[in-house]
Amino acid sequence: MRIKNWGIFAFIAGYHVLLLALLPAYISVFSWESLVLFGITWAISVFSITAGYHRLFSHNTYKAKPVYEWACLISSSLAIEASALQWSHDHRIHHSHVDTDKDPYSIKKGFWYAHIWWMFTYNDPIDERLVKDLLKNPRVMFQHNHYGLMTIAVNLLVVGIGCFFMHPIAALFAGFFMRLFAIHHCTWFINSLCHVWGARTYAKELSAVDNAILAFFTFGEGYHNYHHTMANDYRNGVRWYHFDPTKWLIWSASKLGLVSDLRWVSDVKLRQILVKKDKNLLLERICQEIDETSKELQNKLVSLSDNFEEKASALMAKVRELKNATEERRKLLEIEIRQHKMELHAMWKSWIKLTELTSARYELEHAH
Incomplete structure (x- = not known):
């Protein structure tokens, strides 16, 4: 140039x-x-x-x-x-x-x-x-x-x-x-x-x-x-x-x-965004494949991502509620938040495994 x-x-x-x-x-x-x-x-x-x-x-x-x-x-x-x-x-x-x-x-x-x-x-x-x-x-x-x-x-x-x-x-x-x-x-x-x-x-x-x-x-x-x-x-x-x-x-x-006014992204919000990005990217990769395994993977991606989004949104709502909660309500919310975090962590591990499986299948299909 x-x-x-x-x-x-x-x-x-x-x-x-x-x-x-x-x-x-x-x-x-x-x-x-x-x-x-x-x-x-x-x-x-x-x-x-x-x-x-x-x-x-x-x-x-x-x-x-x-x-x-x-x-x-x-x-x-x-x-x-x-x-x-x-x-x-x-x-x-x-x-x-x-x-x-x-x-x-x-x-x-x-x-x-x-x-x-x-x-x-x-x-x-x-x-x-x-x-x-x-x-x-x-x-x-x-x-x-x-x-x-x-x-x-x-x-x-x-x-x-x-x-x-x-x-x-x-x-x-x-x-x-x-x-x-x-x-x-x-x-x-x-x-x-x-x-x-x-x-x-x-x-x-x-x-x-x-x-x-x-x-x-x-x-x-x-x-x-x-x-x-x-x-x-x-x-x-x-x-x-x-x-x-x-x-x-x-x-x-x-x-x-x-x-x-330091701006930062929480782990929950970060994972929400990553799940959306990964879902869209992987669905775009396998949407043209019509065999049963691909359809099953697509359904799992959509289902797990929707569940993760729902659980993450519920967790963040409870965290916001915690700020102005009464002492009695606070104790209950803290228990619910811990439970939500445990469930989200398990779902995140499942999501990682699913995305790795989907990516590996896509790369294998396009290697031939």
């Missing part, structure tokens, strides 16, 4: 070349302080994208006070990934049109297109209808209108401070070029590798996958299949053992009063 954004191409290609060219000089003046500078600035830049650009501005998974927003917007200058307005605009289009030609960084156009090449060819103007909320945010608009100056000032400040503790070449290499290389490729791998290598844990119809290795390097963003399934959840790693420092940062900020 023809390059349209020559400025972006020159910047990205240029710093990669300079990174290699300065490597011998950096080795000759290496200091451990330079690695500390790299680690601190890299971590701050990652958080500015994950907690700020992504989960706050793009998806509104929580609300933040102005001081928190300013912290995200200013520190994002270390990442150099465009303004929050532009980044969020492109990302919202990605979610609305994932895996289609309208997706700015569609994996269907190839791994390297999704990873980096899209930035050199995609230059659609901002559609104000998609970012009405951000256009009303004075802090976001200030950053958008003064992005170049803010970026230059913050990066000069960081490298300048580094020069007090290490050789200027070491400060420039580790505190700018090496940091940019790391944060950029970590972000870009979410668009490329996290649509290729991993598990489709939640939404089997999407190219997005969950990748625990990438989650480690991107502070939780690697749980990408869940994110595409539940984009309005402030968490990407929803299990206790998932490595998601971004959700820990947001949760901690809420305890300090810096953010509020």
